[in-house]
Amino acid sequence: xxxxxxxxxxxxxxxxxxxxxxxxxxxxxxxxxxxxxxxxxxxxxxxxxxxxxxxxxxxxxxxxxxxxxxxxxxxxxxxxxxxxxxxxxxxxxxxxxxxxxxxxxxxxxxxxxxx
Amino acid sequence: xxxxxxxxxxxxxxxxxxxxxxxxxxxxxxxxxxxxxxxxxxxxxxxxxxxxxxxxxxxxxxxxxxxxxxxxxxxxxxxxxxxxxxxxxxxxxxxxxxxxxxxxxxxxxxxx
Numbered sequence: 001x002x003x004x005x006x007x008x009x010x011x012x013x014x015x016x017x018x019x020x021x022x023x024x025x026x027x028x029x030x031x032x033x034x035x036x037x038x039x040x041x042x043x044x045x046x047x048x049x050x051x052x053x054x055x056x057x058x059x060x061x062x063x064x065x066x067x068x069x070x071x072x073x074x075x076x077x078x079x080x081x082x083x084x085x086x087x088x089x090x091x092x093x094x095x096x097x098x099x100x101x102x103x104x105x106x107x108x109x110x111x112x113x114x115x
Numbered sequence: 116x117x118x119x120x121x122x123x124x125x126x127x128x129x130x131x132x133x134x135x136x137x138x139x140x141x142x143x144x145x146x147x148x149x150x151x152x153x154x155x156x157x158x159x160x161x162x163x164x165x166x167x168x169x170x171x172x173x174x175x176x177x178x179x180x181x182x183x184x185x186x187x188x189x190x191x192x193x194x195x196x197x198x199x200x201x202x203x204x205x206x207x208x209x210x211x212x213x214x215x216x217x218x219x220x221x222x223x224x225x226x227x
Contacts (some may be wrong), residue, residue: 033215042205042219043159052211090158096213103149104215106158 004029006091006107014115019078021110023091031098032074033104034058034066036087043090049074050096083112088112117142117208119218127224136191136221138206147209148189150180153220154202159195162204165189176200201225 004025013019025032034046045058047066055066063085065077078085088111092104120140128134140146147166151159163174170182180191189206206218 033214040219043217045214048214092159094213102209102213103161103164106151106160108158109156 004078004091004093004107006089007086008110008111009108010111012113012115013081015081015083019112020090020113021076021078022091023074023103023107024072025091025107026072027093027105028071028111029093029105030071031094031104032068033092033094034064034076035073035078035092036060036085037090037109038087046076046080046089047074053079078112082113083114083115086112086114117146117210117216119206119208119223121204121218123205123221124173124219125222125224128196129224129226131195134191134193134196134200134223135177136204136206136223138189138191138218139187140189140208141187142208146180146189148180149172149209149215150178150189150191151205151207151208151217152176152202153205159205162191194221196225198225198227 007022030051033048035043044060046064049055049068088109090109091107094102094104120139149164150162153159162170162178165172165182172180178193203220203222205220207215
């Protein structure tokens, strides 16, 4: 069955370190998204991609970057981790239907703690 | 700009009772609407979606939602809740650039 996976599931790091969270989907979806989930804020979009070599900033992109070298993967990098980036991170993917929104499928999440 | 409001942060119902979770949206055109559920420690799972057609939409796990354009609402309902329905529920509206805007969620608690 097609799926979307994230790794690691849990990560503890120190302030200032670079961290990369992996996201891999086997749906063959063009669209991929990264969200962070924080109490009282719901899900906030960090970065998204509509296809290989395409990346776009979401509403909370400062301090994060992504790259899309193939259809299946969209790694999220925290260039210099800050305590404010302690959060649960979700990756999602969706089929592209000419700009019309379709269902997003979510990974299980990565809980990141920055000490 | 699109937005979604879920006015209830927490809802508590007794097992076997009926449930209605409220959702209001702001969108200029015909919206694409979703309800997702998140169990503790899990990712989000799609319950149901509305794109067009019949305004009463059936989903998984016995849930349904009704789109009411005049009230800009897309409330989620279930006639009889089970303890396993305890979770967080997110209403969302889709945009024409393939993004989804999520509400802040409603946490459902079930009393035995």
